[in-house]
Amino acid sequence: MTPQLDLLYRLADDQLILGHRNSEWNGLGPILEEDIAFSSMAQDKLGHSLQLYGLLHQLGEAEPDTVAFTRNAPQFHCCQLVELPIGEYDFSLTRHFLFDHAELLRFEALATSSFEPLAQVARKLRGELKYHALHANTWVKRLGTATDEAIERMQRSLDFTLPYALGIFETTELEPEIISTGLFVGEKELQARWLESISKVLAQTELQLPDVLIATPVSGGRHGEHTEHLQPLLDEMAEVFRLDPTADW
Amino acid sequence: MRANSPQLTANRLTHGQILEWLQVVKDPEIPTISLSDLGVVRRVEVDATTGGVYVQLTPTFAGCPAMDYMKRDVERTLLAHGVPAVRVEISLQEAWSSDMLTAAGREALRAHRLSPPPVLAGQVFDLDFLEYAECPNCHGHNTELRTPFGATLCRAVHYCFACKQIFEQFKPI
Numbered sequence: 001m002t003p004q005l006d007l008l009y010r011l012a013d014d015q016l017i018l019g020h021r022n023s024e025w026n027g028l029g030p031i032l033e034e035d036i037a038f039s040s041m042a043q044d045k046l047g048h049s050l051q052l053y054g055l056l057h058q059l060g061e062a063e064p065d066t067v068a069f070t071r072n073a074p075q076f077h078c079c080q081l082v083e084l085p086i087g088e089y090d091f092s093l094t095r096h097f098l099f100d101h102a103e104l105l106r107f108e109a110l111a112t113s114s115f116e117p118l119a120q121v122a123r124k125l126r127g128e129l130k131y132h133a134l135h136a137n138t139w140v141k142r143l144g145t146a147t148d149e150a151i152e153r154m155q156r157s158l159d160f161t162l163p164y165a166l167g168i169f170e171t172t173e174l175e176p177e178i179i180s181t182g183l184f185v186g187e188k189e190l191q192a193r194w195l196e197s198i199s200k201v202l203a204q205t206e207l208q209l210p211d212v213l214i215a216t217p218v219s220g221g222r223h224g225e226h227t228e229h230l231q232p233l234l235d236e237m238a239e240v241f242r243l244d245p246t247a248d249w
Numbered sequence: 250m251r252a253n254s255p256q257l258t259a260n261r262l263t264h265g266q267i268l269e270w271l272q273v274v275k276d277p278e279i280p281t282i283s284l285s286d287l288g289v290v291r292r293v294e295v296d297a298t299t300g301g302v303y304v305q306l307t308p309t310f311a312g313c314p315a316m317d318y319m320k321r322d323v324e325r326t327l328l329a330h331g332v333p334a335v336r337v338e339i340s341l342q343e344a345w346s347s348d349m350l351t352a353a354g355r356e357a358l359r360a361h362r363l364s365p366p367p368v369l370a371g372q373v374f375d376l377d378f379l380e381y382a383e384c385p386n387c388h389g390h391n392t393e394l395r396t397p398f399g400a401t402l403c404r405a406v407h408y409c410f411a412c413k414q415i416f417e418q419f420k421p422i
């Protein structure tokens with residue numbers, strides 16, 4: 001695998017899987033605005049994955065639908081964070097907060113990637129991702145300063161989710177080449193920027209950021225090792241495509 | 250000879266003429282604004298030999314589900330004017346920014362009771378911009394962002410303290 005393919009698969013798969021997970025809030029949101037927000041972010045993320053699978057297609061990979069709907073879990077490069085079930089709203093919000101801060105910073109960095117087609121896509125996506133980060137910040141600040149129950153639940157979610165979020169930054173064997181060719185600043189640098197970014201928001205709440213130095217990252221996703229939750233999600237997502245690959249709706 | 254017959258137009262087609270024809274192609278979800286005024290028509294090229302026309306569109310938001318309709322409407326409109334061949338491409342080559350809205354486009358949004366986005370003009374696109382909106386009813390600025398996600402990807406929901414009404418804004422980006 002080339003550095004470009006390696007990086008693009010990770011980016012695209014994260015977007016597709018979290019987009020699909022977010023869509024599961026459709027009709028279930030705790031309030032109407034949140035139902036719409038998660039559905040909108042789902043639509044954005046599927047759009048983003050399509051752009052990224054489009055880049056992969058230009059590099060010789062199969063059509064976006066084929067790539068998205070015909071692979072099984074071991075062929076996916078998403079981090080495990082994005083595949084976890086939506087759980088309670090506090091978990092989904094915490095995942096969204098931790099993931100989208102990383103995502104916004106990632107695409108801001110990719111806007112100057114040496115791979116110009118990716119830089120073009122990144123310049124588009126970073127503006128949209130600001131809305132995702134804004135949304136997450138608003139609710140983390142609101143619930144993180146609300147009642148004891150809200151603060152306690154948010155803290156529990158943060159403690160549970162953080163090790164998975166550290167798995168976002170799992171590197172592959174091609175990381176040195178990805179950095180040296182100017183494709184991307186690298187996961188280590190991104191993680192440092194991310195930590196600064198989430199810390200600023202959490203400092204405005206009653207929530208305590210768990211010590212990332214002693215937390216053990218949940219990794220493996222970038223190498224095709226996934227939780228038991230991914231395959232059922234893929235089966236559901238691809239149900240229509242597998243019945244009739246030419247179906248149009 | 251009719252003005253829109255294929256032979257005549259093939260000889261006389263100009264960039265300006267194509268743009269004029271495209272004025273009738275509206276956003277499928279905001280019928281007051283044309284795709285040109287929305288800023289999604291990025292390039293128009295006329296092949297002097299064949300009379301074929303190339304149009305490049307860019308989405309306001311990458312996941313916009315209306316792009317296929319826009320593409321189809323552009324093709325239909327130009328073919329109906331007798332353009333011999335039309336190729337419409339959706340591209341991110343020039344990423345859409347809300348500053349690409351024309352002055353007429355901003356008026357068209359107001360006519361649909363949508364608050365136009367503030368003009369960025371090179372300023373930092375930060376939270377202040379996302380939270381600011383002008384009420385499309387009273388034109389006041391005593392407003393608050395209620396949620397950055399509305400009925401479509403390109404709209405946010407704000408509240409006007411003067412009108413005591415919720416309103417929608419076309420998002421700055």
